[in-house]
Structures are given as C-alpha cells and as structure tokens.
Amino acid sequence: MLLLFLLWGSQLTAQPIHRIGKAMPGADSILPQPYLALTNANVLDVRTGEILENRTVVLQDGLIQSITTGAPPQGADVQDVNGYYMLPGFFDGHFHGRTLDAAQFALESGVTTVLSAGAYGMQDMTFRDAVTAGYFPGPDMLAAGVFVLRHLGDNALEDPRLFKFMNVELEGTDSLRRVVQVNFERGVDWIKTRVGGNTAAGVADAYWLYYTEEEVAAMADEAARYGGKIQCHIQSGDAAIVAARVGCATLEHGQYINEEALRVMRELGTVWTPTYISTEGFALPHDDYNTPTARRVAPWILENQRRMLRTAHELGVTMVTAVDTPYGPESVARLAGEINAFIDYGEMTPLEAIQAATITSAEVYGLDGMTGSIEEGKEADIVLFERNPLEEPLNLHNAMMVISNGRIAVPFRSAFPGLNGRPDRSY
Known part of the structure; x- marks a missing residue:
C-alpha cells in the first residue's frame, strides 16, 4: 500500500482548498x-x-x-x-485516510470532500495538493497539518520551528499558539486538537480535560487570527462545554456527551460531529478501534450517543457527518451508515440527514459557495x-x-x- 508521505510531495505548490475545481498547470x-x-x-x-x-x-x-x-x-x-x-458528493468531517487506497475507498462510498482529523505530520497537505493537482483521484481535503497534542514526537520534524517540542510536553498558551502559527504559515486549512481524553483508544480518562480552558482558548484565538477554525476532540460533556465556550468550531465524537453540553453548544452555535458509526465499530472484531477498552465501554456509549443524537436534533444543534476511519482494509464504517444513524437514532428525516452530509457540511466548512449542492x-x-x-x-x-x-x-x-x-x- 502506497503511503502519500512522498519526497516529491514537498515540491508541490501549495493549493488552498478554496480553489477546488481549478487544477494546477499540467x-x-x-x-x-x-x-x-x-x-x-x-x-x-x-x-x-x-x-x-x-x-x-x-x-x-x-x-x-x-x-x-x-x-x-x-x-x-x-x-x-x-x-x-x-446527489452532491458527501462530506466526511473526520478523515484519517493516508493512502491511495483510502482515497479510492472514500470515493467509492460517495465521499468527495473531507476534513482531515490528523495524519502523519503534514502528510494531509501533500494529499490535498496532489489531489487538487490531478496526480491521483481522491476527495478534496481541508488539511489540518500537525495534530496539536501534548507529545508531538516525530511530527515535530515537519518544521524546524517545532524541533524544540520534540521531546517535551507541549503545553502553555505561548507554545500552543506557536504550533498553530506554524501550521497556518505552512498552509493548513483547519487546526485539530484534543480537549478531552479518549478512553476507548486508551489515551486517558474520557472525563479528563487534556488542555486547560485557557490553553484551548489560546489555540482558538490564534486560529482566528489566521482566518481559520479549530476542531476539538471531546468525549465528555465537561470537555464539550469548555471547547464550545472558547470558540471551537466543531466538536468531534462526544461518546459521553450530555444534554447540558448540547444546550451550551446550541446557544453558542457550536457544531457536533458525532462520528457515531465508528462507535458502532468498537464492538466489532477487526475494526479500526477494536480494543479491550473499546469493547468494554461500547454498550454504554452506544446507548448514550443514540439518546444524545435524538436530543441534539430536538434542541436544534447543528450536526455534520463523519466516519473517523483510515478507510483501510479493516475499516467497516462508511458515510452512508452515519447518514442512516442520523435517521434511525437522531430521528431526522432522510432529507435532513442528507443535508447534514452535503449542504450543511459545506456551510460549516465554508465551502457552500463551491460544493454541497447540485x-x-x-x-x-x-x-x-x-x-x-x-x-x-x-x-x-x-x-x-x-x-x-x-x-x-x-x-x-x-x-x-x-x-x-x-x-x-x-x-
């Protein structure tokens, strides 16, 4: 399987997502x-x-x-x-694909635009630019660059300005602002960070706040200075409230989210990206996220997410579709499953669920002038x-x-x- 992290990728001229449909010369x-x-x-x-x-x-x-x-x-x-x-092509608002095969699998499921939720280093920018240039077929991409985490590790090799964060914890408002700056100066479209833990992946207690409210606010503010937005990994209601309050544009996952958080999100206009269909995969053998912890928590979080999908729709929280998969050989979740979950559990009409995957997503990501409808x-x-x-x-x-x-x-x-x-x- 061919990885897109290729040496020639660094030579491609940066081509921002808002020029989709206009290929580069040749x-x-x-x-x-x-x-x-x-x-x-x-x-x-x-x-x-x-x-x-x-x-x-x-x-x-x-x-x-x-x-x-x-x-x-x-x-x-x-x-x-x-x-x-x-129909217009679908949006996947939480994409982890990194290969040529992943690009084709996404297309075969009807996905034509994706928001990267983290790849190796700045590999998603290479992916974006190569697709736009016409080097291989794939969905158009909003690239997030270096995933802003406490431990950048090898991702710090992507830019000399990040070297100093390679072996230390990335924390504090000044350091976090610096990573956001580097990302945007390299040409990313959005920023991805983590606000809450991730029990299913064994990262941390889902109720633990990964960054302080002040730190998350600094990242959101710095992204806004560049005209950009930030997507925040959250699981609990507390993390969702913090992320919404400081201006995160979209909140990802929310397996432990609650009605209080959804009410705050509705009041502030924060968008929820539930990635419900990947949660269903927690209990399946060979799924991308099938771990002992995931299998243990799957029954409860599935029940909670189903209730919260319905509550969010009743409250009028904007929701968009996403799969949260690398579209690899073991991946079973697909975008159509998320649309149908919005219908079955969120009690949306088929049209409302299709809108969440098309025109609503286009509006959320600032692309409705270019795509999202025929x-x-x-x-x-x-x-x-x-x-x-x-x-x-x-x-x-x-x-x-x-x-x-x-x-x-x-x-x-x-x-x-x-x-x-x-x-x-x-x-």
Missing part, C-alpha cells in the same frame, strides 16, 4: 476533467427536497456548467444515467444512486457513479454486484 494531462453530459438524471435539490426529473447535467472544466431539460450540447461525451438519482457554477462533485434516497436511504450505501472535482472516480454502473438494495450490515 494537471489535465494527468487526470482529465471531461466535457460530459449526464442525461436522464433525477436531480435532488438538497435545499428543498425537490426531485428535478429528467435533467441533463453538463460538466466542463471541473464545474457544473448547466442543468436543463434539453438535449446535450454538441461535443460533450454523453452518459445516459437511466433515471438514477443525482447547482450551476459549483464544483462537479456528484454521486448517483439507483433509488430515491428520500424513500430508501439505505440505498445510499450503493453509489453507482462518483464524480469528484469534475473527474470520474467511479464509472457509471447499472448494477451493484453482490448487493440488492439493503447492505449486509449497516456500516
């Missing part, structure tokens, strides 16, 4: 962005839930050029999609499904065609081998 000769007309498509307007029937959707230069009921333009490659349902002028991030997802959301497991950044990642197929509507398991 990229078209590597992975072309075809002039393509998709005919007989039923397009889902994710803002209203309306199905726009029998549309011709024309893609050119990585963008959606037009959506009409007319004939395809001359010169376009024509693909009849047989009345399949067209509209003229937006990036051609498209997924096709055989059945109406508003009526059969389980069919979201079966992506029949995927286009990311105007490039065909999964060619159109009229049958999905081995599956007949309902997958063997709900991940």
Whole structure:
C-alpha cells in the first residue's frame, strides 16, 4: 500500500482548498476533467427536497456548467444515467485516510470532500495538493497539518520551528499558539486538537480535560487570527462545554456527551460531529478501534450517543457527518451508515440527514459557495444512486457513479454486484 508521505510531495505548490475545481498547470494531462453530459438524471435539490426529473447535467472544466431539460450540447461525451438519482458528493468531517487506497475507498462510498482529523505530520497537505493537482483521484481535503497534542514526537520534524517540542510536553498558551502559527504559515486549512481524553483508544480518562480552558482558548484565538477554525476532540460533556465556550468550531465524537453540553453548544452555535458509526465499530472484531477498552465501554456509549443524537436534533444543534476511519482494509464504517444513524437514532428525516452530509457540511466548512449542492457554477462533485434516497436511504450505501472535482472516480454502473438494495450490515 502506497503511503502519500512522498519526497516529491514537498515540491508541490501549495493549493488552498478554496480553489477546488481549478487544477494546477499540467494537471489535465494527468487526470482529465471531461466535457460530459449526464442525461436522464433525477436531480435532488438538497435545499428543498425537490426531485428535478429528467435533467441533463453538463460538466466542463471541473464545474457544473448547466442543468436543463434539453438535449446535450454538441461535443460533450454523453452518459445516459437511466433515471438514477443525482446527489452532491458527501462530506466526511473526520478523515484519517493516508493512502491511495483510502482515497479510492472514500470515493467509492460517495465521499468527495473531507476534513482531515490528523495524519502523519503534514502528510494531509501533500494529499490535498496532489489531489487538487490531478496526480491521483481522491476527495478534496481541508488539511489540518500537525495534530496539536501534548507529545508531538516525530511530527515535530515537519518544521524546524517545532524541533524544540520534540521531546517535551507541549503545553502553555505561548507554545500552543506557536504550533498553530506554524501550521497556518505552512498552509493548513483547519487546526485539530484534543480537549478531552479518549478512553476507548486508551489515551486517558474520557472525563479528563487534556488542555486547560485557557490553553484551548489560546489555540482558538490564534486560529482566528489566521482566518481559520479549530476542531476539538471531546468525549465528555465537561470537555464539550469548555471547547464550545472558547470558540471551537466543531466538536468531534462526544461518546459521553450530555444534554447540558448540547444546550451550551446550541446557544453558542457550536457544531457536533458525532462520528457515531465508528462507535458502532468498537464492538466489532477487526475494526479500526477494536480494543479491550473499546469493547468494554461500547454498550454504554452506544446507548448514550443514540439518546444524545435524538436530543441534539430536538434542541436544534447543528450536526455534520463523519466516519473517523483510515478507510483501510479493516475499516467497516462508511458515510452512508452515519447518514442512516442520523435517521434511525437522531430521528431526522432522510432529507435532513442528507443535508447534514452535503449542504450543511459545506456551510460549516465554508465551502457552500463551491460544493454541497447540485447547482450551476459549483464544483462537479456528484454521486448517483439507483433509488430515491428520500424513500430508501439505505440505498445510499450503493453509489453507482462518483464524480469528484469534475473527474470520474467511479464509472457509471447499472448494477451493484453482490448487493440488492439493503447492505449486509449497516456500516
């Protein structure tokens, strides 16, 4: 399996995520962005839930050029999609993929945009830039760079300004601000840090505050100085309240979260990224996070998260979808499972859950002007499904065609081998 931490990656010109859809010079000769007309498509307007029937959707230069009921333009490659349902590509707001295979697995599950939640060093920036440049197919990425933790270890080798933190604990507001500064000066899009412990991974008691409120506030403030935001790993309600109070934009996981914290988040406009579907994997053999501790706590935290999904929806807390997986050979969680969990346990309508995976995520990550819906002028991030997802959301497991950044990642197929509507398991 090829790791993306390659020497040539450091030579790629930095290409910020807000230029998605605009490839770097020479990229078209590597992975072309075809002039393509998709005919007989039923397009889902994710803002209203309306199905726009029998549309011709024309893609050119990585963008959606037009959506009409007319004939395809001359010169376009024509693909009849047989009345399949067209949705915008999904967002995975907590991505740990680091390989070429992971990029393809994410695309095959309908994910076309991801927020990195930590990779080796600044490898996610290499991933982002290589995808944008057209070197290999993959989801567009918001890169987080060096994960801000107490122990940077080898990650401190990514920049000479971080060397002094290699063998010492990273703590104190000045030191934390410095790491945030280095990340943004190297070109990251977001910052990832930890506010609470992580019992399931054996890192620490879930109720322990990993950083003080003052330290987290310093990181959030420094990110804001660069026009950026911060995503915070939390598990407990106390950690969630601290993170929300100091301005963290998104709170990740929350297996031990409570109603009090959700009310604070609603009041402050803080977004919850539950990564519920990865929690289901805690009790599964061979899952990414299957450890003795995870198996022991799984029954309780699953019950709590299911209740809190419903409570969060009732309170009006904004939630976005994420999988929290490296998309490796042992990974079983997929984005469609998270969407269906929002429906089954959060008691969202299918449209609300799809919005969480598309336009709502795009708004949260500041990309709604470029992606998150099927509209003229937006990036051609498209997924096709055989059945109406508003009526059969389980069919979201079966992506029949995927286009990311105007490039065909999964060619159109009229049958999905081995599956007949309902997958063997709900991940």
